[in-house]
Amino acid sequence: MNLKDKIVLVTGANGGIGEALVKALIDKSVAKVYAATRSTAAVANLVQQHEGRVVALRLDITDASSVAAAAEQCRDLDLLINNAGVNGCESLMAPAGMESAREEMEVNFFGTLAMCRAFAPLLASRGDGAIVNVCSIIGLVNLPINGTYCASKAAVHSLLQGIRAELAPRGVRVVGVYPGPVDTRMTVGQEMSKATPEQVAAAIVAGLGNGDEDIFPDPMSLGVHAGLQKDPKRVEKEFAAMIPA
Numbered sequence: 001m002n003l004k005d006k007i008v009l010v011t012g013a014n015g016g017i018g019e020a021l022v023k024a025l026i027d028k029s030v031a032k033v034y035a036a037t038r039s040t041a042a043v044a045n046l047v048q049q050h051e052g053r054v055v056a057l058r059l060d061i062t063d064a065s066s067v068a069a070a071a072e073q074c075r076d077l078d079l080l081i082n083n084a085g086v087n088g089c090e091s092l093m094a095p096a097g098m099e100s101a102r103e104e105m106e107v108n109f110f111g112t113l114a115m116c117r118a119f120a121p122l123l124a125s126r127g128d129g130a131i132v133n134v135c136s137i138i139g140l141v142n143l144p145i146n147g148t149y150c151a152s153k154a155a156v157h158s159l160l161q162g163i164r165a166e167l168a169p170r171g172v173r174v175v176g177v178y179p180g181p182v183d184t185r186m187t188v189g190q191e192m193s194k195a196t197p198e199q200v201a202a203a204i205v206a207g208l209g210n211g212d213e214d215i216f217p218d219p220m221s222l223g224v225h226a227g228l229q230k231d232p233k234r235v236e237k238e239f240a241a242m243i244p245a
């Protein structure tokens, strides 16, 4: 996809991968980015820095009326990037596991699905519209210490495969992104090697330019993906071994 002069919506634009994406897209000469957040004040700086090209959009992806209002406001959209997500950092058997799983499914799966459903008709009408869903490499193999989150991201992976097939005949491309650990609010306090949000955003923009269907944006995600291609059971066992005693 040639991003020049395109109109893009990024969810979860107030920090982390979302904010880095807004900046990378502006650098790629898109015409306009709708920076979607639950509180528009959270993107005031971005809007000010890129006046006229970054537009604040209030959006809670779990709220049907908010999603419908966004689809109504962004009728000129070419590319939807579903980046918003939550991670309760709970295992499936933890006391808070059920609560965490429900919230993650509500935001990561149902919220993303609601956005895809709301925007698909207008993206289809654009001729070469596209949807990018930010999944996770741990949506492809469960990391038990984040077990509930992984299950929700596995659901996102399955959803993107399904809508890719459904929307292809209508001319809408669907792209999946599978980052490894990234240095954002989501991983604060977790000691491990992390990619920067800027690295991930640059890889997403490059992957879109190359026409990639699946984007593995950092060395960790590339390595795990290669392992899963070769020996998925070995990777499952390695991730299982990361559970604290």
Ligand SMILES: NC(=O)c1ccc[n+]([C@@H]2O[C@H](COP(=O)([O-])OP(=O)(O)OC[C@H]3O[C@@H](n4cnc5c(N)ncnc54)[C@H](OP(=O)(O)O)[C@@H]3O)[C@@H](O)[C@H]2O)c1
Binding pocket: 011, 012, 013, 014, 015, 016, 017, 018, 037, 038, 039, 059, 060, 061, 062, 083, 084, 085, 086, 087, 107, 111, 134, 135, 136, 137, 178, 179, 180, 181, 182, 183, 184, 185, 186, 187
């Ligand atoms: N960081 C990682 O290691 C990593 C790895 C793989 C994949 N990812 C995925 O990358 C995406 C971006 O995460 P991040 O790392 O940049 O973390 P982040 O800084 O915590 O960003 C998450 C964003 O999602 C927004 N959000 C949460 N619930 C929402 C809702 N109901 N409606 C609208 N927006 C909502 C948050 O807004 P508020 O500020 O209002 O809460 C925030 O802007 C997520 O989908 C995440 O799962 C992250």
